[in-house]
Amino acid sequence: MIRWSEEQRELRTAIGAVAAKTGTDHIDRDATGTFDWDGWRRLRDVGLFSLPFGTAWGGLGKDLLTTLCVLEELGYRCPDAGLGFSVSTHIVSTGVALQRFGSTALKERYLPEICAGTMIGAHAITEPGGGSDVMGMRTTAVADGEAFVLNGAKAFVSNGPIADLVVVYARTGAPGDVSGITTFLVRRDTPGLSVGNPIGKMGLRTSPLAELFLDDVRVPRDHVLGGVGAGFLVLDHVMKWEILCGFAITAGEMGRRLERCVEYARTRTQFGATIGSNQSVSNRIVEMRIDVENARKWIYDTAEKLQHKADVADDIAMTKLVVSEGNVRSALSAVQIFGGYGYTTEYGVEKELRDAVGGTIYSGTSEIQRQRLAALMGLDRPLKPA
Numbered sequence: 001m002i003r004w005s006e007e008q009r010e011l012r013t014a015i016g017a018v019a020a021k022t023g024t025d026h027i028d029r030d031a032t033g034t035f036d037w038d039g040w041r042r043l044r045d046v047g048l049f050s051l052p053f054g055t056a057w058g059g060l061g062k063d064l065l066t067t068l069c070v071l072e073e074l075g076y077r078c079p080d081a082g083l084g085f086s087v088s089t090h091i092v093s094t095g096v097a098l099q100r101f102g103s104t105a106l107k108e109r110y111l112p113e114i115c116a117g118t119m120i121g122a123h124a125i126t127e128p129g130g131g132s133d134v135m136g137m138r139t140t141a142v143a144d145g146e147a148f149v150l151n152g153a154k155a156f157v158s159n160g161p162i163a164d165l166v167v168v169y170a171r172t173g174a175p176g177d178v179s180g181i182t183t184f185l186v187r188r189d190t191p192g193l194s195v196g197n198p199i200g201k202m203g204l205r206t207s208p209l210a211e212l213f214l215d216d217v218r219v220p221r222d223h224v225l226g227g228v229g230a231g232f233l234v235l236d237h238v239m240k241w242e243i244l245c246g247f248a249i250t251a252g253e254m255g256r257r258l259e260r261c262v263e264y265a266r267t268r269t270q271f272g273a274t275i276g277s278n279q280s281v282s283n284r285i286v287e288m289r290i291d292v293e294n295a296r297k298w299i300y301d302t303a304e305k306l307q308h309k310a311d312v313a314d315d316i317a318m319t320k321l322v323v324s325e326g327n328v329r330s331a332l333s334a335v336q337i338f339g340g341y342g343y344t345t346e347y348g349v350e351k352e353l354r355d356a357v358g359g360t361i362y363s364g365t366s367e368i369q370r371q372r373l374a375a376l377m378g379l380d381r382p383l384k385p386a
């Protein structure tokens, strides 16, 4: 178990206090699909976006574990899961990619604005034709002098409608070639880049999502992240951070939900007794507790390994499965425990179930995570009969 230092706990408390003031009108904004600009500014001003970035670029210089500790608190304190999702997308998609793979000049130019939240980041990997088969992407980037010319369409870009910078993954080599993908940092105001209207969705409705179109978009060669053909490496690094940061917030949300359910089950009475005194209800709550403790263990254990540069290919897939699927179970249990009130929009409990479902799809679906784990166990290559 990680023992957080005094400094880490103070940082978590300070940012958590601000997070607790955000998202209070989340149920109304969920109905209209409205982003919380006021909450964004509060979180920006308290330094949340700058946590894992070097002090040379305006960051707080915190390590991955500290960043996750604070993000879990964000999920625990702020009831607007969409805002949390946008925050994590912003930090990881652009900031983390830039810090690890950007040139010094690019970092100097953009990281301070990412830390300050004055430029919002997004990333565009998935295409209308497919998300799971990343290597099959069709958006092309063709070298032309000191620039690359990008053409194609991207689907499901979180933060797309509000982004100033988009990290675009495009094909520079043959389909299926691991070194055939390149990552580009593209400014929203680049001619030829257009963003579609916000797309309505089941949950995380307060986090804006859109399609993105690239029509002869010229991106300077010095805006390539990680070198030509390194897109797969960039994506691998970013996905590890995306899963850990995004689902640390989810673990916080699960913790808050558990406390709410305990409180409700201890105070709501039926047949002259609290509903929690019935084993069928308390068992659900115990399962919710196991799900949140599992989530925390997997996230911090995997993060610790990653911080020590260990191979976490299978840990990441398992973390994603444990947390995302545990979150759906826990959110469904909460609806059941709250009964009719859980089904109404007023209590915000049904919204958590809608928000939770997305977690089994984004950052690699549950099926793809299981397929990865099976491949890591050699199950995709059956032994030939003797």
Ligand SMILES: Cc1cc2nc3c(=O)[nH]c(=O)nc-3n(C[C@H](O)[C@H](O)[C@H](O)COP(=O)(O)OP(=O)(O)OC[C@H]3O[C@@H](n4cnc5c(N)ncnc54)[C@H](O)[C@@H]3O)c2cc1C
Pocket (backbone or CB within 6 Å): 089, 123, 124, 125, 126, 127, 129, 130, 131, 132, 133, 155, 156, 157, 158, 159, 204, 209, 358, 361, 362, 363, 364, 365, 366, 367, 368, 371
């Ligand atoms: C809320 C949300 C936010 C998102 N944000 C972003 C973002 O910011 N940027 C971005 O690029 N993308 C984003 N995405 C897209 C997301 O990454 C993709 O939706 C996801 O990778 C799945 O791709 P797909 O939708 O094309 O489904 P498909 O790949 O078409 O899959 C459809 C179904 O078939 C299954 N399937 C596919 N192949 C296999 C296989 N080999 N074996 C077993 N089952 C298989 C899948 O698991 C899934 O159930 C977001 C998605 C959501 C829901």
